[in-house]
Amino acid sequence: MNIASLINAFPGAVAQGLIWGIMAIGVWITFRVLDIADMTVDGTMCTGGAVCIMMMLSGHNVWVSMLAAICAGMIAGLVTGFFHTVLGIPAILAGILTQLGLWSINLKIMGKANQAINVDKYDLLVSLRFIKGVAVYKNTIFVVAVAIVILIALLxxxxxxxxxxSIRATGCNPNMSRAQGINTDRNKVLGLMISNGFVGLAGSLIGQYQGFADINMGRGAIVIGLAAVIIGEAIFGRIFQNFALKTLSIVFGAIIYYIVFQFVIWLGVDTDLLKMFSAIVVAIFLGIPTLKSRYFAKPVKRGGRADA
Amino acid sequence: MLEIKNVYKTFNAGTINEKVALRGISLTLEDGDFVTVIGGNGAGKSTMLNAVAGVWPIDEGQIIIDGVDVTKLPEYKRAGYLGRVFQDPMNGTAAAMEIQENLALAQRRGKARGLRIGITAREREEYRERLAELGLGLETRMTSKVGLLSGGQRQALTLLMATLKKPKLLLLDEHTAALDPKTASKVLEMTDYIVNRDKLTTLMITHNMRDAIVHGNRLIMMMEGKIILDIKGEEKKNLSVEDLLQKFEQVSGEEFASDKAILG
Incomplete structure (x- = not known):
């Protein structure tokens, strides 16, 4: 264990964290804004990567390929939304169904389980080779950071x-929303599409960054996304109240997740166990509100603040 | 203004939990009618209101609002005609959103929502004035999250949201039942004021006989999914609780069981 290797790995962790931050914003839109846990994203992540890499391999421009990846993600969201709102399937199950279907679709897009792209032969936007020793405007950390600023401004x-x-109201109180003339079903579909568009974009960036798309690249993505949301909210929740800052805190959450991840690898922990650790950490943090109210409830004071 | 024609609704049909909630109910409201609705638990009062609001499809019958047959319209499309306040103060507002944002949502009821800004500066001024009319000091807390308000404040806000854009029909589903007596009478006072000022056609469910007698120009009593009493005009004005109880016994052949219906 030497410190130098940890420091060396640091910029890569930040870059990955930033890219996963885009994905986590997508998860945040469904999980926090719409109040839906959307399992589609595990499949969408790979779809985004597969579409982008395959489009580039067949000669398309990187921007066109990424746009296609976003559209593919949005279509996946549309399918989940259809299952959920038109067919009345519970949201979690609807997402799982789409995710499973996407496994086959992803294989068909790529033709096999793994497709590599050569950074020297193709004009990639981001890559792990663009972390050190490149011009600032080409540096992946810079490029993704700029992209995130633009995306947050758009959101x-x-x-x-x-x-x-009306989408926010739909997630907050669907009954009230319908009473105020809001088409909650359409809004849920829209939210799922936007969310999965973000995830598709993140997938296309991850694919470029690592230089390949792989059928397993989205496995557990929802948990990483939730971990980023939870870490971001736990650390910055009190100081970041504004909507834009809240979204930014999710990105910070993702970066912290990847830095901790690198640190744990550096400690020499068996990497096979990392997904289990992620799952346990997320389970604990998701459970805290319930445990708090059940075992550490304070008597409610009259005129006290209700949970906003 | 409102026509309910021979409406039937059964919940969980064909199961052990089958419950016939509305048995061929018919009711016509004139423009400007303020109708109070009383009846015991399970009489079908809320079901009738929800049928009008379109919370679920009805089994049979027709619902016409201001000449438009809305029987087949989904809830969110009917909302353009309606203003609604619910029993649970949590139900009528979006807790995680600001007071002014909630009002802006209500302002756009029945209109297409596009990519225009969600709340304009001019609206804010209008909302400030309307909130000040409530006399609860909410005009100074326009950017507060609604979740921070008390039940009474939330109900008053919901009432304002329901009437911000004049609805064809105002539906009040025991909107003061969850409030303490003092707050409840304040919200009822507000209701009376707004309904009279805007001449709103209103259906108000209440558990409290006295409230049902004091408010409105017409009173209906429901039992087992039917309207069993319909009192209006002079008769309604001179009505007392004793009269009402007596009439109930005549019509139903039993004594009014619930003290709660009298005392609230």
Whole structure:
């Protein structure tokens, strides 16, 4: 164990954390704004990567390929939304069904379980080779950070519009929303599409970054996304109240997750166990509110603050 | 203004939990009618209101609001005609959103929601004035999350949201039942004021006979999914609780069982 290798791994961890931050924003939109745990994302992550890599391999421009990845993600969200709202399947199950279907679709997109892309032959936007020794504007950390600023600005604008407000209301209180003339079913579908669009984009970036798309690249993505949401909210929740800052805290959560991840690897922990640790950490944090109210409940004071 | 024609609704049909909630109910409201609805638990009062609001499809019959047959319209489309306040103060508002954002949602009821800004500066001024009319000091807390408000404040806000854009029909489903007596009478006072000022056609369910007598120009009593009493005009004005109990015994052939219905 030497410190130098840890420090060396640090920029890579930040870059990965940033990319996964985009994915985590997608998870946050469904989980916190819409109040749906969307399992589709495990499949969408790979779909985004597969579509982007295959499009580039067949000669398309990186921007066109990434746009296609976003669209593919949104279609996946649309399918889950259809299962949930039109067919009335519970949201979790609807997501699992889409995710399973995507496994086959992803294999068909790639033709096999793994497709590599050569960073020297193709004009990639991000890569693990663009971390050190490249111009600042080409540096992956810089590129993804700029992308995140733009995405958060877009979200901030969108969730302030009439439509965006009605999506927030749908997640907060669907009965009230319908009473106020809001088509909650359509809004859920829209939210799922936006969320999966983010995840598709993240998948396309991860694919480029690691230089390949792989059928397993999305496995457990929902847990990593939730971990980022939870870490971000736990650390920055009290100081970041504004919508844009809240979204930013999710990205910070993802970065912290990957830094801790690198640190744990550096400690020499068996990497086979890492997914289990992630699952346990997320389970504990998701359980804290319930445990608190059940075992550490304080008597409610009259005129006290209700949970917002 | 509102026509309910021979409406039937059965829940969990064909199962052990089958419950016939509405048995061919018919009711016509004139423009500006303020109708109070009383009846015991399970009489079908809320079911009738939910049938009008379109919470679920009805089994049979027709519902017409202001000449438009809305029987087949989904809940969110009917909302354009309606203003609704629910029994549970938590139900009528979005807790995680600001007071002004909730009002802006209500302002756009029945309109297409696009990519215009969700709340304009001019609206804010209007909301400030309307909130000030409530006399609860909410006009100084427009950016507070609704979740921070008390039950009474939330109910008052929901009432304002329901009437912000004049609805064809105001549906009040025991909207003061969950409040303490003092707050409840304040919210009822507000209701009376707004209904009279805007001449709103209103259906108000209440558990309290006195409230049902004091408010509105017409009173209906329900039992087992049917309307068993319909009192209006002069008769309604001179009605007392004793009269009402006597009438109930005549119609139903039994004594009014619930003290709660009298005392609230």
């Amino acid at each position: 901030y604008w969108f969730f302030g519009t009439e439509l965006g407000c």
